[in-house]
Amino acid sequence: MPELPEVETIRRTLAEHVTDLKIEEIKLIWAAAVHGWEDKKFEDLVTGRRIKTIDRRGKYLMILLEDDLTLIAHMRMTGHLNYYADHQEPEKHTHVVFRLERGEVHFSDVRKFGRIQAIPTPLCFSESSLRKLGPEPLEDEFTPAVLKKRFGKKKVFLKAALLDQTVLAGMGNIYVDEALFLAGLSPDRRVDTLSEQEISKLHQAIQNVLQAGIDARGTSYRDYRDANGEKGSFQEALQVYGRGGKPCQVCGQVLERKRLAGRGTVYCSRCQR
DNA sequence: ACTAACCTGTAA
DNA sequence: TTACAGGTTAGT
Numbered sequence: 001m002p003e004l005p006e007v008e009t010i011r012r013t014l015a016e017h018v019t020d021l022k023i024e025e026i027k028l029i030w031a032a033a034v035h036g037w038e039d040k041k042f043e044d045l046v047t048g049r050r051i052k053t054i055d056r057r058g059k060y061l062m063i064l065l066e067d068d069l070t071l072i073a074h075m076r077m078t079g080h081l082n083y084y085a086d087h088q089e090p091e092k093h094t095h096v097v098f099r100l101e102r103g104e105v106h107f108s109d110v111r112k113f114g115r116i117q118a119i120p121t122p123l124c125f126s127e128s129s130l131r132k133l134g135p136e137p138l139e140d141e142f143t144p145a146v147l148k149k150r151f152g153k154k155k156v157f158l159k160a161a162l163l164d165q166t167v168l169a170g171m172g173n174i175y176v177d178e179a180l181f182l183a184g185l186s187p188d189r190r191v192d193t194l195s196e197q198e199i200s201k202l203h204q205a206i207q208n209v210l211q212a213g214i215d216a217r218g219t220s221y222r223d224y225r226d227a228n229g230e231k232g233s234f235q236e237a238l239q240v241y242g243r244g245g246k247p248c249q250v251c252g253q254v255l256e257r258k259r260l261a262g263r264g265t266v267y268c269s270r271c272q273r
Numbered sequence: 274a275c276t277a278a279c280c281t282g283t284a285a
Numbered sequence: 286t287t288a289c290a291g292g293t294t295a296g297t
Contacts, residue, residue, distance in 0.1 A: 003291060059292080076292050078281085093281085111280045113292070129293085156274075165293080172291055222283095224291070241291095262276070264289075 002075045004137070004170030005213030006224050006232065007059050010081055013227035014061075014105070015054040017083040021100040022050045023065070030095035033107065034116045037123075045069060045118045051100075058133045058169030068121040072128055073107070079114025082106045083227045105227075133169040137206050142168075144196075144203040151191040151199075158194075159187035160261035162206075170210070173263050174219055174241045179205045181240045186272045187265050212237065240266040 002010065026043045028034065036042040049065040056062065061081070063071040073081065085103045096107040096116065107116060119128050134150055135142045150167045161167050162176040171179070180187050182205035185198060194202070218224055218232030221242060225231060235242075239249055244257030248268040256269050 006291075074292080076279095077290065109280090110282065111290090113279065160274085163292090174291060219291080222291070263292095 002079070002218070002224060003059060003172035003175050003213075004056075004210055005175070005216075005234065006218035006226075007056050007061055007075070007170075008214050009218045009226045009232060010075075011054050011056045011061055013230075014081055014083060017085075017103060017227065018051050018100060018105060019053065020050060021102055023047060023098050024101055025099040027090075027097040027099070028095075029090055029097070030112070033095040033109070033112070033114065034118070036118050037120060040118075042116075042118050046071065046098075057130050057136070058165055059172070060130055060133075062124065062130075064121060069118060070121045070124050071116055071118055072124065072130065073116045074114055074129075075109070076111070076113035076115075078111045078223060079107065079109040080223075080225060081227055082108070082225070082229055110223075132166045134165060134167045135169065137168055137170055137210055142203075142207075144200040147203050147206075148194075148196075148199050151194070154191050156191060157187060157260055158185060158189045158191055158202075159263070159265055161191045163261055163263065168206070171206070173265075174221065174238070175206075175209055175213060177241045177266055178239060179209045181267060181272060182209055184272055186269070187260050187267050189273075240268065242266070 023046055026046055034042040036045050052064045052066055054063050061073040083105050088104055090097055093110045094106045094108040098105040124130055135146055162171050183202040213234045216232055216234035219234040220231035221235045240255055243255050244266040246255055248255055251270050253268055253270040255266050257266050
């Protein structure tokens with residue numbers, strides 16, 4: 001499911017409801033979805049703490065609790081976080097229920113890839129999976145020069161480089177294909193063959209497509225929903241993702257589909273060089 | 274730097 | 286029945 005725009009939308013919709021609320025009880029339906037820090041149990045760490053703020057880093061959601069504990073959540077492909085104002089029976093794939101002083105948050109995930117980890121807030125960026133992430137693509141510090149530097153001396157395909165979270169945090173299969181289309185760059189270009197101008201164009205395309213995704217409240221191509229259970233609308237604006245075999249909306253050429261970096265990849269061989 | 278593995282559901 | 290799906294990571 002969620003790439004940067006989707007996680008950002010979940011962050012916003014969740015924060016509206018749960019900021020400043022106390023977590024009164026945790027129900028672990030499938031306990032493997034969570035893990036505590038060192039030998040402490042997740043439930044004991046989290047129960048009784050108040051939610052201070054919700055941040056995001058790449059595709060990770062950071063739920064900051066009082067007394068320096070943070071929950072780091074990753075939805076992987078099909079994870080969901082839903083807020084319910086009233087008591088709600090867990091559904092088939094609900095793994096964790098957070099009962100708050102007002103309402104409940106349910107974490108569910110059909111494919112069981114998503115995880116929620118509890119970690120002391122000061123250790124978030126040094127001891128967790130956030131440690132290796134590349135820059136945030138929508139922050140001012142992310143410039144074309146930074147992108148060029150992140151590519152470094154790599155010789156990998158553009159597709160692989162942009163999916164690599166240590167190069168740049170937050171892009172996934174949908175937004176990579178869309179950004180490459182916008183930039184007019186072929187996914188199988190080697191990153192070391194890009195000109196300064198092409199890097200600038202790519203940088204601009206990345207920022208534009210991610211911002212457009214956020215403005216549309218995410219892409220509900222399949223089962224993505226925000227914390228209110230609402231769909232996004234960016235699926236209506238997709239130029240290439242999911243359109244393999246259909247005509248390019250710019251030049252009319254049939255869109256190419258092939259496997260690249262282990263992922264289904266769609267592009268226009270005429271518009272993208 | 275690539276592939277398999279982690280899971281379940283859905284579409285071909 | 287098989288391939289593939291928004292992601293990451295361990296192993297080769």
